[in-house]
Amino acid sequence: MSDQACALGVDAGVQEDLACTLLSKHFGEFAAVDGVSFSIPRGAFFSILGPSGCGKTTLLRMLAGFQQPDSGDILIKGKSVLNTPPNKRPVNMVFQHLALFPTMSVAENIAYGLKRKGIPKREHATLIDEVLAKVHLPGFGDKRIDQLSGGQKQRVAIARCLVLNPAVLLLDEPLGALDLKLREQMKIELKRLQREFNTTFVYITHDQSEALVMSDQVAVMNKGRFEQVGTPQELYYQPKTAFVAGFVGDSNQYAGKVQSQSGDLVTLVTEQGVRLLSHANQPLVAGSPITLFVRPEVMQISTSRPATEQDNCLAVTVSRVLFDGAQSRVQVETAEGAELTVALPQTADFQALEAGRSVHVSWQASQCLCFPAPADTKPPGAP
Amino acid sequence: MSDASGNFNRTQYRLGFWLLLAPIVLWLSLLIILPHIDMVLVSLRERIASRQYGFSFGNYTAFFTEPLYWNTFVRTAVMSIVATVLTLIIAFPVSFYIAKVLTGRPRIALFILCLLPFWVSELVRTYGWMILLRETGLISGALQWFGLADQPVEMLYNDVAIMVGLIYTSMLFMVVPLVTTLDSLDNSLIEAGYDLGGSSWNVMRSIVIPHAMPGIMSGCIVVFMLTLGNYLTPTLLGGKSSLWFTEQIYTQFITRFNWEQGAAFGILLLILSSLIVWLGLKITRQSFTRVMS
Secondary structure, three states: HHHHHHHHHOOOOOEEEEEEEEEEEEEEEEEEEEEEEEEEEEEEEEEEEEEOOHHHHHHHHHHHHHOOOOOOEEEEEOOOOOOOOOOHOOOOEEEOEEOOOOOOOOHHHHHHHHHHHOOHHHHHOOOOOOHHHHHHOOOOOOOOOOHHHHHHHHHHHHHHOOOOOOEEEEEEOOOOOHHHHHHHHHHHHHHHHHHHHOOOEEEEEEOHHHHHHHHOOEEEEEEEEEEEOOHHHHHHHOOOOOOHHOOOOEEEEEEEEEEEEEOOOEEEEEEEOOOOEEEEEOOOOOOEEEEEEOOOOOOOOEOOOOOOOOEEEEEEEEEEEOEEOOOOEEEEEEEEEEEEEOOOOOOOHOOOOOOEEEEEEEOOOHEEEEEEOOOOOOOOOOO | HHHHHHHHHHHHHHHHHHHHHHHHHHHHHHHHEEEEEEEEHHOOOOEEEEEEEEOOOOOHHHHHHHHHHHHHHHHHHHHHHHHHHHHHHHHHHHHHHHHHHHOOOHHHHHHHHHHHHHHHOOOHHHHHHHHHHHHOOHHHHHHHHHHOOOOOOOOOHHHHHHHHHHHHHHHHHHHHHHHHHHHOOOOOHHHHHHOOOHHHHHHHHHHHHHHHHHHHHHHHHHHHHHHOOHHHHHHHHHHHHHHHHHHHHHHHHHHOHHHHHHHHHHHHHHHHHHHHHHHHHHHOOHHHHHHHH
């Protein structure tokens, strides 16, 4: 899968801040990172998205220098840093729990790195004031760390790294400890900071929304490998593997069998016996098991059979309305017993929708995707 | 009715509170506070005739006018401080290794190894050192066997022997608080220290030691108190030349039956240790409550 990742760096004019080639790390028999290659153009916000245990933390720690890869190479600004200890690498890391030094004030935390870099002491005050202003914390220098709120600590942790002008800033799920509202704010804030400092960010997270909102490029990682690297839009609309389709965004997933294929169009029958049409980006053998992915928001719900011809149209019964404001959904069931989750449009027509009503659900074949089912396991993230 | 039972409950609760508090109150008042008050009173009296006592500062002036007394006093204080510092210097890397480098089984094993010598009494441990250091002892024998010495070497009865014994005795009391505080240091802080460009020395000085300061101080206080009040080790390893202040107290009380003078020495030792601990806390800017919690 990593070959797609390689393709990113082929664009010759782009100068790369960070590149990895065939990076691997094993713990005993277990391959935490397995032959990962990628390169990140200068000034990009690059996210590595994956479930816990997929090896993303190991990958990040190798980039920071806290772990040595078994094989492969890490290039920062074109130079291999394999033999460079963490304190000499031109990368800085924002730790998961931030790791601000509790025995120092905010200014001392920021000054720590400046001193180590050998910047003359008389310049410290100006640099600290500047960076604190940039993270919107002017005048916070004398505060103790335990006087700061969660969001302020985030900003200090980022300021402490960015004041050193690293080639790459590594972020290890720093938003995990924040509450929802603050996390939403910090997502926008991080993106703003990245653009303002024009530093390459490598951000690892298991939260797809963080990755999609902030990133220029996202790599989806699973079992130590990159499944797909692309823009958030590509990952969402053109997933290349079943894992990406299941992990990025919500999907209805159905196991089924191929009946026939003509070009990109596949006719398939789900386990429950529902006949559907789907788009497929690879040739499939008739009769082979597949998994179908349909996003809740591509399905149209209507009280009567839609007037225009749709590739897939099912008569269903509402079994549950899941009200969640703008993200409201309806769970519906076909006569055959197949369950679907459909996004509920925020229009007056559906406000009175309740369990037991009969409705129609329809979508175009081009809006859903199917992939060959993995031989033994259920697709990840299946409901 | 409910009011009455409420009252009863409250009475019962208060009774329980006092019963639980009783042992510590009794212990403190009967064994610590009362004897010390009595010591102060005894130290401030002077025997005029048989069973006749008068108020006097004589015991304290005797201490300051007799050079042997305050020389021993100063020597004990200096030796105790040196022993405490040396214990800290030896115990810190050991504790760091146990708390931060090792994990799992080896970590527990090494910790138990530190604890093991304390399963035998101090007397036996000190005799162990005597077996090693004396003229006919193991080290002396080994030196002769290797031809490094042509006659038995006496390594006991000097300041180095006392120091070795004191450090050995105090080791555990330094290692335990240090391991506890170092253990509570988040590893990511150390990593962040390196990540921001710090060398091992920078990380140690700016991150690890400030974090471990309460543990360092509590270990130092305990070790200093134990060393200053130690009687057995200086006497056995130092012999006649040990000149330890507790020996002076012992002599006054037991050999010379001069309880008044002994009590005055006891009070002076108490003042000295409190003063040095207070100074230590002031210099390192630590608060006593934080160090002891």
